[in-house]
Amino acid sequence: MDRPVVSGVAHDLSGATFAVVGISTMPTDWAQVFRSLANADLTPAPLTGAAPPAQGVTPPSPGVTPSPGTTPPSVLDLNAYLMYSVGRAARRRLAEKLEARGLRLWHLTVMTLLAELGPQMKTALATRLAINPSDLVKIVDDLVRLGHAHCVRDRADRRRVVVRLTPEGEAALRSLSAEIASTDDEILAPLDAGEREQLASLLRRVHGHLERAPAEQARRRP
Numbered sequence: 239m240d241r242p243v244v245s246g247v248a249h250d251l252s253g254a255t256f257a258v259v260g261i262s263t264m265p266t267d268w269a270q271v272f273r274s275l276a277n278a279d280l281t282p283a284p285l286t287g288a289a290p291p292a293q294g295v296t297p298p299s300p301g302v303t304p305s306p307g308t309t310p311p312s313v314l315d316l317n318a319y320l321m322y323s324v325g326r327a328a329r330r331r332l333a334e335k336l337e338a339r340g341l342r343l344w345h346l347t348v349m350t351l352l353a354e355l356g357p358q359m360k361t362a363l364a365t366r367l368a369i370n371p372s373d374l375v376k377i378v379d380d381l382v383r384l385g386h387a388h389c390v391r392d393r394a395d396r397r398r399v400v401v402r403l404t405p406e407g408e409a410a411l412r413s414l415s416a417e418i419a420s421t422d423d424e425i426l427a428p429l430d431a432g433e434r435e436q437l438a439s440l441l442r443r444v445h446g447h448l449e450r451a452p453a454e455q456a457r458r459r460p
Contacts, residue, residue: 328425335417339410340384344369344377349386349403349411357392357400386410 313319329343336342348363358366364374378401381387386407392398403411426434 324425328421331421331424332418335414335421339414341380341414344373345381345386346411346414348374348377348381348401349407349414352387352401352403353408353411357390357402359392359398359400363401381407 309323333343336346344367347367351363351366352358360374360378361371363378364371367374378387378389381401382389385404387401387403389399390402392400422434426437429437
C-alpha cells in the first residue's frame, strides 16, 4: 500500500511557499520530482506550521504514527464485523492447538459427538453434522489412523457398523478440552466471570436463531 515518505513545505524562486506531501511505494527524490514537474528550483523543507486538515479528516496526534492494523472506529459499530473478527481470532488459536496434534476442527467435532452420544453410524454422524458422507468417512479414517476411534459391529444390530471412541481418543478429548478452556481464558481475558456467562448466553441465543433459520427454510420449500 502507498505510504507517505515526505511532507513539509517547498519554496519556489520567488519565495512563495506551498505544502508538499509525497506518496510512494519506493524511495523517491522528491526535490527532483517537483523540480521536473514545476520546472523550478524547489527545495523541500521541514514542516514548520500545521496545515489545516481536510474537511472530515481528523489529523493524528503529534508524534503518534497510526498503526497500519488499526480498525476504523466506524467499523467497530458493526456487530457482524465484531463477531467475524473475534471468531477469526478464536478459530486461529483453536486451529493451532489442534494442528499440533494432527487434528482439525471437524475431528474435534466428531470426537465430541461420539463422547456425548456414544457409538454412531457414519451416515448418522454425517446427517447430524450436515456434511457430505464422503467427507465424514475421511474424518473417521483420520481418527482411526491416529488411534482415537475405531469401527465396530453394533452390539444391538450386528449388521450395522458404528464408530466408537477408543480409550486413547477419550483421553485426547479430555486434554483438548482443557487446552480449549485455556484458549477461552486468553480470548476473554478482559471480561470477568459474570460478563463471560452473559456473553455465552447471548451467543447461544444468536446461534440457536441461525441454526433454526435453514431448517425453517427447508420446511417451507415445496
